[in-house]
Amino acid sequence: MATEVKVEKEITVEERLKALYELQKAVSKIDEIKILRGELPLEVQDLEDEIIGLTTRMDNFKTEIAEIISVLASKKIEIEEARMKIAKYTEQQENVRNNREYDNLSKEIEFQTLEIELCEKRIREFSAAQESKQSEQKIAQAQLAERKLDLDQKKGELNEIVSETKHEEEKLREHAKQIEQYIEPRLLTAFKRIRKNARNGLAVVYVQRDACGGCFNKIPAQRQLDIRLRKKIIVCEYCGRILVDQELAGVAPVTED
Numbered sequence: 001m002a003t004e005v006k007v008e009k010e011i012t013v014e015e016r017l018k019a020l021y022e023l024q025k026a027v028s029k030i031d032e033i034k035i036l037r038g039e040l041p042l043e044v045q046d047l048e049d050e051i052i053g054l055t056t057r058m059d060n061f062k063t064e065i066a067e068i069i070s071v072l073a074s075k076k077i078e079i080e081e082a083r084m085k086i087a088k089y090t091e092q093q094e095n096v097r098n099n100r101e102y103d104n105l106s107k108e109i110e111f112q113t114l115e116i117e118l119c120e121k122r123i124r125e126f127s128a129a130q131e132s133k134q135s136e137q138k139i140a141q142a143q144l145a146e147r148k149l150d151l152d153q154k155k156g157e158l159n160e161i162v163s164e165t166k167h168e169e170e171k172l173r174e175h176a177k178q179i180e181q182y183i184e185p186r187l188l189t190a191f192k193r194i195r196k197n198a199r200n201g202l203a204v205v206y207v208q209r210d211a212c213g214g215c216f217n218k219i220p221a222q223r224q225l226d227i228r229l230r231k232k233i234i235v236c237e238y239c240g241r242i243l244v245d246q247e248l249a250g251v252a253p254v255t256e257d
Helices: 013-037 040-093 099-180 185-197 221-229
Strands: 204-206 242-244
Touching: 013 099, 013 185, 013 204, 013 242, 040 099
Parallel strands: 204 242
Antiparallel strands: none
């Protein structure tokens, strides 16, 4: 039984160049859409990050203020307990049998009096800390409300632009994926690398006025001829971009006056 061998048609250099240029046109249009959106996606992300930070800060304020209130309550309890002890010791002083017991009770009263003074000092300190935290909390709360309004506004602007361009971008991305299937992985990787390093995102450019359409350096006549023949992939020796001729790019040649 004969084995059927499937032979795939080899893609010519010219077809590769056309595919690369079509891919460049598609991704350049996607770039234009991104430029239309401007800095909005980054601004939205920054605002979202800031809101997360402020929310965390608000939670910390709540925890810290709750801890201060707890400490204040415990100090007030300590003061009440100390006053009760003073009242008890004072009462006991009236029924002492000797000076030694009286002195001991006097020391206890003095100690509890000092404890009250210390607690009152701590209460003043913690009350001041509470006021400070509450003041900072109000400022953070106002900032949070302001940032949320800013975020809603920026998201609204971004969503409006996205809704206007979403369908076009999806079509372009799908078109780009289809083109990529006709480009060998090694060449596609090179295309993406060149595009990433290029300031304007152009990896494939056509020859304009005897010069590279990317960096505008002059191209020798023989090299221009090789480009027009489309027998091999030629890159600019200055910027590394892939070069194609104007006819392949569908551009009418510019004639000198």
